[in-house]
Amino acid sequence: MGAIQAIRGTRDILPPETNYWQWVEAIAKGILDRALYQEIRTPIFEQTSLFERGIGEATDVVGKEMYSFTDRGDRPITLRPEGTAGVVRAYIEQNLQATGGVQRLWYTGPMFRYERPQAGRQRQFHQLGVEVLGSADPRADVEVIALGTDILKALGLSNLSLALNSVGNGGDRQRYREALISYLTPFKDELDPDSQDRLERNPLRILDSKAKRTQEIVQDAPSILDHLGPDSQRHFDQVQQLLTDLGIAYQLTPTLVRGLDYYTHTAFEIQSSDLGAQATVCGGGRYDGLVAELGGPITPAVGWAMGLERLIILLQQMATPPVPGPDFYIISKGEKAEPQALILAQQLRQQGFTVALDLSASAFGKQFKRADKSGAIACLVLGEGEMATGTVQLKWLASKAQETLQLEDLMGDITELKQRLAGHREK
Ligand code: ATP
Ligand code: MG
Numbered sequence: 477m478g479a480i481q482a483i484r485g486t487r488d489i490l491p492p493e494t495n496y497w498q499w500v501e502a503i504a505k506g507i508l509d510r511a512l513y514q515e516i517r518t519p520i521f522e523q524t525s526l527f528e529r530g531i532g533e534a535t536d537v538v539g540k541e542m543y544s545f546t547d548r549g550d551r552p553i554t555l556r557p558e559g560t561a562g563v564v565r566a567y568i569e570q571n572l573q574a575t576g577g578v579q580r581l582w583y584t585g586p587m588f589r590y591e592r593p594q595a596g597r598q599r600q601f602h603q604l605g606v607e608v609l610g611s612a613d614p615r616a617d618v619e620v621i622a623l624g625t626d627i628l629k630a631l632g633l634s635n636l637s638l639a640l641n642s643v644g645n646g647g648d649r650q651r652y653r654e655a656l657i658s659y660l661t662p663f664k665d666e667l668d669p670d671s672q673d674r675l676e677r678n679p680l681r682i683l684d685s686k687a688k689r690t691q692e693i694v695q696d697a698p699s700i701l702d703h704l705g706p707d708s709q710r711h712f713d714q715v716q717q718l719l720t721d722l723g724i725a726y727q728l729t730p731t732l733v734r735g736l737d738y739y740t741h742t743a744f745e746i747q748s749s750d751l752g753a754q755a756t757v758c759g760g761g762r763y764d765g766l767v768a769e770l771g772g773p774i775t776p777a778v779g780w781a782m783g784l785e786r787l788i789i790l791l792q793q794m795a796t797p798p799v800p801g802p803d804f805y806i807i808s809k810g811e812k813a814e815p816q817a818l819i820l821a822q823q824l825r826q827q828g829f830t831v832a833l834d835l836s837a838s839a840f841g842k843q844f845k846r847a848d849k850s851g852a853i854a855c856l857v858l859g860e861g862e863m864a865t866g867t868v869q870l871k872w873l874a875s876k877a878q879e880t881l882q883l884e885d886l887m888g889d890i891t892e893l894k895q896r897l898a899g900h901r902e903k
Pocket of ligand 1: 589591598599600601603757758760784
């Protein structure tokens with residue numbers, strides 16, 4: 477019988493790749509902590525109707541990509557395809573607005589979409605996202621954008637660009653919709669089948685089509701930015717001014733849309749020119765209508781989601797390893813030395829050092845090779861000779877300098893030992 481394989485479009489994330497994941501999560505958490513964003517964890521499955529209402533039945537995500545099933549009690553259930561709908565459901569159900577003021581939240585976890593798997597596009601993938609609920613202030617739009625760019629910059633990414641648009645409010649979009657339908661109708665036969673379908677139902681989504689001929693046609697379409705009313709224009713002007721004040725460059729991109737009624741005003745994407753076809757690492761915008769659409773009080777909101785697989789592909793293309801090697805690599809051989817090595821490892825770990833313990837009991841030469849490969853700063857050697865004299869060999873792996881210490885002296889002054897390690901790490 478053949479071995480069981482993982483489901484198409486899913487993958488195991490193995491060490492050392494998991495180091496990148498933990499690194500991204502730690503960097504993001506640090507940046508979000510400093511802006512007082514709090515983590516929220518919502519269930520991975522929800523009632524199907526949450527996504528139908530929250531994302532919209534005319535979207536690809538709801539129309540074609542959801543993992544939906546009925547459970548043993550015949551309830552329609554869907555594995556979440558994105559994070560916002562669940563966060564908004566929790567906001568309403570748990571009455572989070574009652575805690576007063578603006579809610580700044582972040583989440584991370586797996587999402588599920590039935591798509592054609594390819595590089596940077598999977599069926600189970602992971603997002604990290606933020607949502608700010610309860611503020612219509614353009615500073616909230618720009619704060620979330622700035623935090624997104626800060627995270628990407630802190631990870632060392634460059635070649636990023638911010639595409640920015642405003643989809644206005646419902647009234648603006650109604651007027652724009654008509655202009656767009658008039659422009660597109662003469663091209664109807666040349667549009668891809670999905671876009672033909674959407675011409676009357678949801679023409680804004682056509683701007684987002686990935687079909688080549690449709691994209692060409694859309695290039696000359698009327699711009700939503702020429703259809704913004706005064707309130708929307710003011711909000712968008714302020715967003716742009718604040719981005720400029722923060723030194724964040726952006727490209728006005730009138731074809732960037734989130735074509736649903738409750739998406740409003742700011743829409744944006746952060747793209748990397750290092751990613752090929754799946755270029756967008758972060759997408760978001762304002763959704764002032766969504767909380768009310770899902771049955772809550774009228775609540776302006778803005779947020780984004782980052783695709784972590786795409787981010788990690790980018791990070792792996794860079795040379796820098798995200799995780800430094802251990803402080804010590806301990807090697808030992810002999811009946812007395814081997815248990816002593818474990819004791820020493822535990823003592824050092826308890827003092828805050830990162831310690832690799834070689835369990836092979838193989839020849840010292842082999843263990844030394846692994847110590848070198850481990851990226852450790854120093855190697856500690858325990859053999860029969862050291863055991864007889866109560867000593868330990870300390871070998872600095874970069875310089876190859878070696879010293880013999882009394883075992884009890886090694887940890888005699890922890891502060892000094894930490895300083896010495898730091899000195900060697902810098903070299
Ligand atoms: P795309 O146009 O690439 O399909 P999207 O508009 O469907 O993206 P969003 O729903 O805005 O994407 O999700 C935000 C981010 O999540 C995307 O920019 C991308 O980085 C990531 N993402 C979306 N779908 C997938 C997927 N199937 N596999 C991996 N990452 C994904
Ligand atoms: Mg998609």
